[in-house]
Structures are given as C-alpha cells and as structure tokens.
Amino acid sequence: MERFIDPRTLARVKDMPLIAKTVADGFLHGLQQSHQRGVGVEFSQYRQYEPGDPPSRIDWKLFARSDRYFVREAERESEITMWFVIDASASMQQATDAEPDAWSKFEYARHLVATLSYIAQKQGDNFGLLALAGDHQILLPPGNGERHWHRLLKMLTGLESGEVFPDAAIVKSAISRLQKNSLVFIISDFYQLSNELDEFVNQVSAGHNEVVAMQLQCQDELSFPFKGAIRFEDLETGEQVLVSASSARDSWRKALKKHQKKLLKFMHQQQVMLRSININQPMDQALHDFLSSRQKVRN
Amino acid sequence: MTSLAVVRKFATDMPFSGLSLSALSFLQPAALWALAVLAIPVLIHLFNRSRGRLVKIGHIELVRNARKLKVTELKLADWLLLLLRVSLFALAALILAGLALPGLSSSNKATVYVSPAWLAAAPPQAVAELLQQYSDKKRSRILLLRNDFPALDEQLVGGIRKDDLQPLKISNIWPLLAERLSLEQHQGNVEVYALDNLAQFGPSRPALPREVSWHLSHYATSNASNPMPVTAVVAYDSQHSADAQVLGAALDSLKAHRLSGLSWNLIETQDLAADYRDVDWLILLSDSLAPAPLADATAAPKVVLTDAYGAARRIAPAQLRLPFYPFSEFRVSRTGDSADDQRTLLSLPDNEPLLQQTQSGATREIHFNSRFIPAWSSIAQQPEFPELLLQLLISDEQRENAFAGAGVLPSQLEIMANASDTPLPRRSLQSLLAALMVLLWLPERWLSERKRRAQF
Numbered sequence A: 001m002e003r004f005i006d007p008r009t010l011a012r013v014k015d016m017p018l019i020a021k022t023v024a025d026g027f028l029h030g031l032q033q034s035h036q037r038g039v040g041v042e043f044s045q046y047r048q049y050e051p052g053d054p055p056s057r058i059d060w061k062l063f064a065r066s067d068r069y070f071v072r073e074a075e076r077e078s079e080i081t082m083w084f085v086i087d088a089s090a091s092m093q094q095a096t097d098a099e100p101d102a103w104s105k106f107e108y109a110r111h112l113v114a115t116l117s118y119i120a121q122k123q124g125d126n127f128g129l130l131a132l133a134g135d136h137q138i139l140l141p142p143g144n145g146e147r148h149w150h151r152l153l154k155m156l157t158g159l160e161s162g163e164v165f166p167d168a169a170i171v172k173s174a175i176s177r178l179q180k181n182s183l184v185f186i187i188s189d190f191y192q193l194s195n196e197l198d199e200f201v202n203q204v205s206a207g208h209n210e211v212v213a214m215q216l217q218c219q220d221e222l223s224f225p226f227k228g229a230i231r232f233e234d235l236e237t238g239e240q241v242l243v244s245a246s247s248a249r250d251s252w253r254k255a256l257k258k259h260q261k262k263l264l265k266f267m268h269q270q271q272v273m274l275r276s277i278n279i280n281q282p283m284d285q286a287l288h289d290f291l292s293s294r295q296k297v298r299n
Numbered sequence B: 001m002t003s004l005a006v007v008r009k010f011a012t013d014m015p016f017s018g019l020s021l022s023a024l025s026f027l028q029p030a031a032l033w034a035l036a037v038l039a040i041p042v043l044i045h046l047f048n049r050s051r052g053r054l055v056k057i058g059h060i061e062l063v064r065n066a067r068k069l070k071v072t073e074l075k076l077a078d079w080l081l082l083l084l085r086v087s088l089f090a091l092a093a094l095i096l097a098g099l100a101l102p103g104l105s106s107s108n109k110a111t112v113y114v115s116p117a118w119l120a121a122a123p124p125q126a127v128a129e130l131l132q133q134y135s136d137k138k139r140s141r142i143l144l145l146r147n148d149f150p151a152l153d154e155q156l157v158g159g160i161r162k163d164d165l166q167p168l169k170i171s172n173i174w175p176l177l178a179e180r181l182s183l184e185q186h187q188g189n190v191e192v193y194a195l196d197n198l199a200q201f202g203p204s205r206p207a208l209p210r211e212v213s214w215h216l217s218h219y220a221t222s223n224a225s226n227p228m229p230v231t232a233v234v235a236y237d238s239q240h241s242a243d244a245q246v247l248g249a250a251l252d253s254l255k256a257h258r259l260s261g262l263s264w265n266l267i268e269t270q271d272l273a274a275d276y277r278d279v280d281w282l283i284l285l286s287d288s289l290a291p292a293p294l295a296d297a298t299a300a301p302k303v304v305l306t307d308a309y310g311a312a313r314r315i316a317p318a319q320l321r322l323p324f325y326p327f328s329e330f331r332v333s334r335t336g337d338s339a340d341d342q343r344t345l346l347s348l349p350d351n352e353p354l355l356q357q358t359q360s361g362a363t364r365e366i367h368f369n370s371r372f373i374p375a376w377s378s379i380a381q382q383p384e385f386p387e388l389l390l391q392l393l394i395s396d397e398q399r400e401n402a403f404a405g406a407g408v409l410p411s412q413l414e415i416m417a418n419a420s421d422t423p424l425p426r427r428s429l430q431s432l433l434a435a436l437m438v439l440l441w442l443p444e445r446w447l448s449e450r451k452r453r454a455q456f
Helices: A007-011 A015-033 A060-066 A105-123 A146-158 A172-178 A196-206 A219-223 A245-268 A283-298 B030-047 B070-096 B116-121 B123-137 B162-168 B174-183 B238-257 B326-334 B387-395 B396-402 B409-419 B428-451
Strands: A036-050 A072-073 A081-087 A127-133 A136-143 A182-188 A209-217 A230-232 A240-245 A273-278 B053-057 B101-102 B111-114 B140-143 B188-196 B215-218 B230-236 B264-268 B281-285 B301-304 B342-347 B351-358 B362-367 B426-428
Touching: A007 A105, A015 A105, A015 A146, A015 A283, A060 A072, A081 A105, A081 A136, A081 A172, A105 A127, A105 A146, A105 A182, A105 A283, A127 A146, A127 A172, A127 B162, A127 B264, A136 A172, A182 A196, A196 A209, A196 A245, A219 B053, A230 A245, A240 A245, A245 A273, A273 A283, B030 B070, B070 B101, B070 B326, B070 B428, B111 B116, B111 B123, B116 B188, B140 B426, B230 B238, B238 B281, B238 B387, B301 B387, B426 B428
Parallel strands: A081 A127, A081 A182, A182 A209, A209 A273, A230 B053, B111 B140, B111 B188, B188 B215, B230 B264, B230 B281, B281 B301, B301 B362
Antiparallel strands: A036 A072, A127 A136, A230 A240, B101 B426, B342 B351, B351 B362
16 A cells, blocks of 8 residues: 555645645654654653653753653743745646646645645644745735634635746845744745746845745656657746757756756755655655654754 | 642551550549548648647746757658648549559550551651551551451561552541451550541441541642642522522632632623633523523533522422531432433432433533522531532542542541540559558558657
8 A cells, every 4th residue: 555645646635624634644643753842941741761862851850869861851842933935936837747637836835835834733833824926925924723724724725826936125025024033935946037036045044044945846847758849838938949859858857957956056055955846746755754854953 | 630638637646655644544533523532631731730749847948958849840740741641542532533544555566557548658768667666566566458357467568569559449448447446356556547538538437346546647649739720610690699609618618628720700690601611610500591602512611510490499408408428429329310311419318309410512511409508408508518519520530530639628537536436445553552552551650650649
C-alpha cells in the first residue's frame, strides 16, 4: 500500500479542509510526539532523561534529591506567527501538460497552505495569509483557532491567480507586517520577469523573522517529457516560442539548472531556506520531509 | 486534265508509340466525379495545420536558448502528407473510373495495309520510307489491299512494279478492309495507307470490326498542272433567273474544287446565238423548247441540260429525296433503254423519270423534269449537287481520266471520320493503381502516425 496519498487522488477531492486534515493527520501521528511541550517558561512536567536530550535541560536539583536524571518540560511558547505568502501570478497556473485534471501549481499552493495552516492551528500558532497578484493583494491578519483557520480556508477558496507578481513597492505595507518575529512561507514558482521576487524575498527576510521559500515545480519542468513540435507559451507574457522538443530538451535542462543554481545562491545569501516541491509528488511526503528536516535543524 | 483535290490530311502520320497520355481512357468516365473527394485531404490539411502543440509554461526563458523551429519545417511534413493523401484519393478515383490503356498497344506488331492506288501514286521515296518505318519493328506486316485475300496474302516487298498494280485497280476499299479485319484477329495497330482520292472509296462506309489508323496521302498527279478547259453557257428566261443563280453557285463550287478550267456565261434566252459548237455545255433554263439552231448538229454543243418540260411535270419537293451518297447511283440506274435512245438516268421512287438523257448526234440532251429552285425540288440543296452536275455534264470516259486523282470532299471526309468502328478492347490499369495505392499508403500511415505522436 502506498504510504502517501497520490496527488491525483487529492485533486479529485474538492473538499479543502478534508484534504488538509487527511494530509496533516496522516503524518503528524508519528512525527510530532509532543508538540505541546518543549523548552519554555511555563512548567509542564518532569520527564525521565533519555539519551539525546541536551544535558543543559536536566534538572540538577531534582537529581540531587532523587539521584535520577529528570528533564523539565514546559508548555511550548507560541509567540511565532506563521505567514503564508502565495504568489498568485499567472505563471502559477502551470500544470502537468499530460494530466489536465491534476493540480496546477496554484491549486497545489492553496492546498499546501490549507494543510500547513491546519498544522499551525493544531499547534496553537498564529497564522496569516497574503496572496499577491498584480496590484491587488489579499491579506488575512494573523490569528489562531479553528474559526480563524476556516476564515483562511474561505479566503483560499476565493483566490484567483492572474497577472504578474507585484513590485515590492506596491506591497510595502504588507511587507512591514511580515517582518515582525514571524515564520514566513513564500510559496511561489520563483519565476520572475525582472527581479520582483528577489526584491520581495530580500525585504521580507530583512526583518526579525525566518523565511522559508517553497518553490513549486511540476514534473514537466524537471523531466521535460515533451515530444515533437511544441509551441511554448509564457503564461504571463503570452510570448510564444516554437521549438522541436528533442532539440530543446538539453537547453531546457541547462537553463533550469542555471536558474536553480542562481536561485539557491540568492536564497543562501538571504539566509532563506529553499524547499523545492514537485507538485506531482504526494503532498504529505513533501510536508513530512519538510517538517522532519526542520526538526533536525532545530535540535 | 485536272486534279483539284481537297488537300486535307485525314489522319496525321503519328506512329502509335508506347504509352502516351492520349492513349489512356476511362471505362467509366462518370466515376471521375469521384475526384471530388480530393477535397477531403485538402480540407483536412486546411483545418489541421500543425503549428506545434501549445504548452503553457511559467517561464519562457527556459526555452529561450533552444533552437527555434521554423514553421516551414513543420509545413514540409504537412505538405508531404497532403500530397500523399491527395495521390491516394486520386488513385482511388481513377480505380473507380477504370483508367485503361488500349488493349493491344504493342506497336511492334502493326499491320499495315496499303491501297493499290496509294502504291501506284506514291513516289519511290515514300514507299521506301514506309518500308523503312516498319522494317525494324518485329512482326509488323505490310500488306497490299487486294481482292484475292486470303489466298494471296503476300507481304508487300519493295519490288512490286507499278505496272503490276494496274490490274489491281480497286475502286472501293471499304468492303476489302472490313473483310480482312473480320477474318483475321489483328494483333497490334492496323494502319491503312490510302490516297485522299475519291476513286478508292465506295459509296457507303461500313462500320469496321475494329479501329484502324488512317494515313491519307495526297499525291498530285500531273493533271493538276494542266486544267481541262470547259466552257458553259447558262441561258435563262425571265421566269428562271432564280434557277440560274442556283446553278451559278454550283458551277462556282465546281470551278473551285474540280474544274479550274471552267468558264461560263449567264445570258438571257433571247441573246442566244446560233452557233454553239465551241461551247461544251449549254444549260437551258426555259419553259420553251430548245431554240431551233440546236437541232442542227453542226451548231450543237456537246451537252444540253434543260428543264424545258419541267413546268409540265412539276414534282412536289417532298417527293424528291435523293439518297445521301448517290453519285454511283446515277450510273447504275440507267435502266430505261427506249427505242429513240432515251435513257432514264434517275427516277423517283414511283418510277417517274427525273433525269432523262437523249443522244442526238454529237449532242447529249439531258432533261431535268423539275426545276432547281427550292420551291420545286431539293436537288440543288444536296451537298453533292455540284458533283451530280459534273457527272451529268461530263462523259464517263472523260471523268475516269480527269478525276482519278480527285480528292475527297470535306463532306465525305466527315463520313469517313464519323465511323462507328468497334473500338479496341481496353486493358484496365486497376491492379497497377491498387499496387501504387498500397505503396503510397504505407508512407502515408507512417508519416501520419509520426505526426500524431509528434515525433519528427
């Protein structure tokens, strides 16, 4: 049996909350054994020391009394605000060419945000939404609780993609809100016309916050399965280029490699974690990989 | 002596060589409407022009450096496909229409028939040319059209002397040709060499049992340069001026085609002179009898044609219907052999004499029991009326000598050409076309599949 849920299956389910819950619960069971507890101010309980726990967390006074190693555990602080920034530009409409029913990058982004915010809501974190396309932006101020999550889902459902990613100047007011002690997920394909996304990432990461760039890629881009004469059309500019797929494959891969290298270098400079997600792979697996890698980073 | 033939090539001397486009024919030409299906691949081509599959991507820069395809590269495949499909449909239509070749197209088996008159009249180099033309072709025969077929079916070899041909004078090659063609199954083409000379052809044209190619040559005899001088006087009274005009037109035609030496006067009867010994023909169009001086043999012309009694024996136009090709019939119908040497040259269906001839001394007197104007008789409207007139006015021996080389009249040529000969069997090309279709169909499928999978 497949451990993860096939995205094609998910694409057929039109119920966004159900998808979010299914995906999140599927892997949260094994992963977050005690998401409520951690290092903090508010005491919660003592726990037997286990190899691997940092020695600094051993309660030495209790050790003196009982001659046993105990670790103090506390309620996790939840001062972090999660911001989900969705790039709603037209290029996000790209989907797998061979599967017309599959999710586009934009759909994937919506469901990804729904799932991530569900996890955030479960953990008691604050979360907000910012969707950017053209000169209009949709903003949901941070909040928590299930009602807030449903509000966010409603906004996600109403989102539409189109136009191009806005200039940093236009979204200045929004950026200032993101810069305060928050975890910002930027979900985009990171294709830009000039450098508006770079500028955005640059400004967002400038504040007191942690930025995670989630790059959505589809299988078509990675493997370039096209054959024959293909007329590629840019979703944003409408420009068309007619190529023979077999001869374009090498140059495509070269160009993509170069693009990725440049993007990675840029993100590295900005101290932004870049996660590339293949939208044709199971979403729960991507989340699982992402969350477990974050845990490694933390510990 | 004259020979003013209508010089007209009846059939061009085109040898029937191999497969020429003109040799192709259709067994069911109506099925050529099926060619309309050619519109189908053309429409497919127009509606289905491949301009590359459209794929929308987020970032065009990724393919910016790829080699751009030119639309012409795509079109080439499209046009090739169109060409293949059109040929396929055209072949299918041709199969339906039954494209066929003449069944016996092997030109090396030709049978050549030469009329004796042609051989007699042809200059030596023409005969040599003919021999040369068919000598290198295997199994082709050159035969002389003569009566004693098939007992004397000898090859025509160059050595036949012209003197030997004299007894072979054949006036009608139609039945000979028809007999030969029906008795022997001819492989290959049949070519007939003849003169465009009236004397060879009989009065009627039978439908031949198979197609033949005609080679009509015109070899002018020495008569041509020596026109026979003939003089005529047409005298008419006041009631007959219309008849005189009709006759004048006929004489014009005679002068143009047969007797270049003909000259005639149109005068009124009261101006008639006494002496007509120098006049060959006196044509008297009058209600009264011939003028008295004519009775005198010393002053008489050679021939008198008169309708003097015509008024008394008026014949309604509807009754006067000459057979279509009647020249010879004037000769054969000399039945009436009356006591005073009066002969009926032509009689009507009810045995009423129409043309009567009386020989009085040196003068032949021909009575026409009607008039030439259309209201009276249709005789002058017949296309062969000038010929009839000529035969009446010229003695038999004169005619044989003078017009041996006379050409076929245009109207007669038409009769020859509009033959209902049995056409040659046709060899259908359907199996060949079908094979060709399969051959074209394979690359069409290949290209089409390739295009469908977009793998070029």
